Each structure stands twice: as C-alpha cells, then as structure tokens.
Amino acid sequence: MSDEGYYDKALEMEVYPHLRVVLDMVDTSLPRIAVDAGCGVGRDALFLVEQGYVVHAYDKSDVAMARLREMAGKVCGETLFPEVSSFEAFDYPKSSLISACSSLFFCDPGVFPFAWEKIARSLMRGGIFCGHFMGPNDSWARMERGDLTIFDRAELGRLFDRDFHVIDIHENDAAGVTLLGAKKHWHTYSVVARKNT
Numbered sequence: 233m234s235d236e237g238y239y240d241k242a243l244e245m246e247v248y249p250h251l252r253v254v255l256d257m258v259d260t261s262l263p264r265i266a267v268d269a270g271c272g273v274g275r276d277a278l279f280l281v282e283q284g285y286v287v288h289a290y291d292k293s294d295v296a297m298a299r300l301r302e303m304a305g306k307v308c309g310e311t312l313f314p315e316v317s318s319f320e321a322f323d324y325p326k327s328s329l330i331s332a333c334s335s336l337f338f339c340d341p342g343v344f345p346f347a348w349e350k351i352a353r354s355l356m357r358g359g360i361f362c363g364h365f366m367g368p369n370d371s372w373a374r375m376e377r378g379d380l381t382i383f384d385r386a387e388l389g390r391l392f393d394r395d396f397h398v399i400d401i402h403e404n405d406a407a408g409v410t411l412l413g414a415k416k417h418w419h420t421y422s423v424v425a426r427k428n429t
C-alpha cells in the first residue's frame with residue numbers, strides 16, 4: 233500500500249485515547265502549546281488544535297506533512313505549525329503537552345538519548361507527556377533490526393525517573409495487527425507523565 237493509503241487508514245483511527253484523557257491533566261496556568269512528535273498525517277495534531285492548542289507537529293515524512301498542510305487549511309500557520317523534521321533535529325518550543333503516538337520507537341537508538349533530552353527540556357514544569365514505547369516482546373523488537381528504540385519496564389522507569397512523575401503506564405503485550413492488517417505481536421507501553429522539574 234502507498235504512503236497515501238497508510239495515511240488514509242491513520243485518519244480513520246480514533247484519536248489516541250490517552251491524549252483525550254490528559255487534556256484535563258495539563259496545568260491550566262500553562263500556555264496551551266503542544267508538540268505532536270512523529271505526527272504522521274496529523275489526526276491528533278488537528279484534534280489538539282480543536283481543543284484550543286497551538287500545535288507544533290512534525291514528522292520525517294514529507295508526504296505526511298504535505299497532506300496535513302492540505303487538510304489543515306487556514307489554521308496552518310495560525311494555530312498549527314507542521315514541519316518535516318526528526319525526533320533529534322526538531323527545534324522544540326517550550327510546551328505544556330507533548331504527544332508521541334506510536335512514533336518514538338522508530339527513533340534510531342543511537343540518537344534517542346539526545347532526542348529525549350530535547351523532548352524533556354521542551355516540556356514546562358506541570359506539562360504532560362503522553363506517548364508509546366516499544367517493549368522487548370514485540371515481534372519487531374525480536375527481529376533485532378537495530379533501528380528501533382526498545383525499553384523494558386525497568387528501563388522505562390529510569391527514563392522518566394529524573395524529570396517526571398509517571399501517572400499511568402498501560403502495557404499491551406498481545407497478538408494484534410498493524411494498521412494495514414498484517415498480523416504481529418505488539419508489546420507497547422502507553423505512558424502518561426507529568427514534568428516535575
């Protein structure tokens with residue numbers, strides 16, 4: 233299936249469920265500025281714009297960003313700022329909410345620590361991170377491809393230890409399918425955490 237076909241499917245999906253929940257958790261004294269990291273075609277980014285956020289959304293795919301710009305119409309450049317970029321290269325603004333739905337595990341493990349440092353620094357005290365990480369039982373992790381960032385539960389705890397209070401971790405360790413219907417074993421952690429430094 234083409235990139236366009238993949239992104240059509242992504243738009244049919246519900247907004248990332250944790251993202252709906254965290255809207256009530258963000259410190260209301262903070263400016264409503266969000267980052268959607270690895271936003272794909274921007275389903276969640278557009279949702280956040282509807283919720284009154286100024287959203288900086290990036291993805292390494294120029295096809296996805298072109299599609300998002302087209303869909304966003306007049307909000308593009310006003311409350312939505314799409315950019316072709318990567319986890320490590322993006323110039324993160326000071327933000328109160330960072331969403332990374334099914335994206336961060338695609339970060340090259342060699343640059344993940346640097347990218348994570350930028351993400352953590354971007355969030356203001358009281359801001360919320362919500363996103364997925366991939367665990368070691370995932371069939372992609374077991375392939376030892378070397379291009380995915382994988383965390384076991386203990387490593388994930390240490391990732392958030394210094395700067396965050398973890399509010400919720402939802403683990404999914406089960407057979408499933410990809411967006412395009414291919415069977416695979418998923419092992420992911422969906423994390424919600426509040427920045428406390």
Ligand SMILES: C[S@@+](CC[C@H](N)C(=O)[O-])C[C@H]1O[C@@H](n2cnc3c(N)ncnc32)[C@H](O)[C@@H]1O
Nearest residue numbers: 242270271272291292293318319333334335338
């Ligand atoms: C599974 S899709 C999720 C997209 C979107 N967050 C969603 O939930 O629909 C993963 C996205 O991560 C993007 N991606 C992969 N590696 C990336 C990188 N190094 N920097 C930025 N985006 C990346 C891909 O282009 C893809 O759009």
